[in-house]
Amino acid sequence: MSKPLDETLSKELSERIKSKAKDPFNNAYKAALLTEGCMYVQGFLVGDGKPYRPIEHSWIELETCIVDPTLPHLNKNAEQFFYFPAQHLTVKKLVAAVEEAKEDYPDDEPLPVYDALPHEYYGNLIMGSKKYSEAYKEAEAKCRELNKPKKETDSTS
Template sequence: MDEVVSNSTAKQIGSKAKSPFENAYKAALLIKDVIYVQGFLCFEGQPFRPIEHSWVEYSDRIVDPSLPHLGRKAADLHYFPAQELPVKKLKAAIEEAKEDYPEDEPLPIYGSQPYEYYGDVMLGGKEYTKAYEAALAKCKELNQPHSRNRN
């Protein structure tokens, strides 16, 4: 996680709370040579389950323009990628979504059908299921009750 670039990018794009897909899209347009990534985020504490999220990556580093809104230290965040799109494919997918479904938000992008189940939503393919299951396992690990020694 590149915390410095994440925070500066958030300021540059006017990052908004609860808009990780839009924030990552804007970051992808701003930063050269990045990959737009959709997947899951998990951390200790509420909501005690994976959160569908988006960020960008470059040079093996994560830039999360939603970081200022997460209320967590970067070191406490765990990212599980499900889908990666180069900026050119991302732009094309958004244009196609706007044409095909003008009444719906174009993001997130789930690829082609058939979709599989994860959580209580039916979107994404097998890669989404794998990422969700890995994130769910990490959430369970992070949120296990701490036992107390009793004597």
């Protein structure tokens, strides 16, 4: 079972880091640097309605909750979202991975961070470990559940 989303803390952290709408990985990175005892998480976000598919996303987790600094930009109620984690990193490992990526690939964005090579490739969805594939499949199933076609009621009665 997923941890509950703390909407208030998500909004507070979003303001503190001046989060950007389409930058969940950097938003979560900045939030992780400011939040003691958290884990940086990459995975998938699912909601009711468009885009009708899981979105690769990032957030942080505390012992008791999820904190999503991108939440205020998502334009839906917090209760409409479901989070499917694929990878957890401590802040120490996250910073080391970002620094290494900047050094090894200076022209590329250092985030998101994927597991050690070899990567498994899943179509043009994502690169990551088997955990990514499993998280994506769970998110995809939830997306189908949330977005089932609505049955029309018989109005001729």
